[in-house]
Amino acid sequence: MRETPIEATQKYVHGLTWPVNKDEVIRTLERNGAPEDVLEVIRAMDKPRFTGPNEVHNALWKGA
Template sequence: MGQVSPIQVQKYLAGIDYPCDRAGIVSAAEDNGADNEILQALKAIPDRTYNGPNAVSEAIS
């Protein structure tokens, strides 16, 4: 699996109410049409609560 860009990921996280946990982030990305590579990257982030999009980006990179 190639490395996904945090910028690519952010466009699929629109509309999330933070704080949000991993399951909520993955669900929102699915609802926003994220492809399998993005979804796999999000499913691989630690299962914790994220306070904003920057925290999600840091977890991916």
């Protein structure tokens, strides 16, 4: 069974304590096995901090 976008986001951000800076989001995504295309979306964002997992989810899945 395929993961839903919400399940994937939860897996990728597991272990973060919010709010968190972008560099920590990227490190956590890498550690939790996020694919390169997911990492690139976050790297390309002009956003230094994230206040919660919904911000990451919206960045990754808008238009999906």
